[in-house]
Amino acid sequence: MAQREGSSVILVFLASPNLFKTSPHGAGGESKPLVIHCSDPRYQPHFQEFLETGLGMAHYALIAVPGGPHCLVLEQYLPKFGWAGWRWVKLMEKVAQPERIILIAHDDCRWYLSMGFVQDLAGLCARQVSDLKAAQAKLAENYRTPVDLYYAKLEGDRATFQKL
Secondary structure, X not given: OEEEEOOEEEEOOOOOOOOOOOOOOOOOOOOOOEEEEOOOOOOHHHHHHHHHHHOOOOOOXXXXXXXXXXXXXXXXXOHHHHHHHHHHHHHHHHHHOOOOEEEEEEOOOHHHHHOOOOOOHHHHHHHHHHHXXXXXXXXXXXXXXXXXXXXXXXXXXXXXXXXX
């Protein structure tokens, strides 16, 4: 069982090191924001801290895939990936009934670079911001939920999040 002491978490294993129980977080059911961001492991702790501390969200529905919200604007380039992205959004909209959607892109996205969506880092930010705005417009067509856009950038071992 996890016990909180100050701002740190102490892990307590019950009877066996193969069994772990979390601290209580509620059964859910209340409306949660829907967050879509990249699955890049370099950014995961920064995304989590930003969402929980920066935006004050204790609970949120999450879609984390390579490229994050890029999956919502891929119907012309990778139709199956675009289809899957919209199916995930539809499912999470039904399950979480979000009152807010948050899309986060980040600097140096390896998805964009490895898939050839940009040739170098010089055009990456502009392309991502354009894609975020296109995803925001498509979400507005399908849902009556406010959509917030953010862009993250690593600076050493910290990240900065800019609202767009």
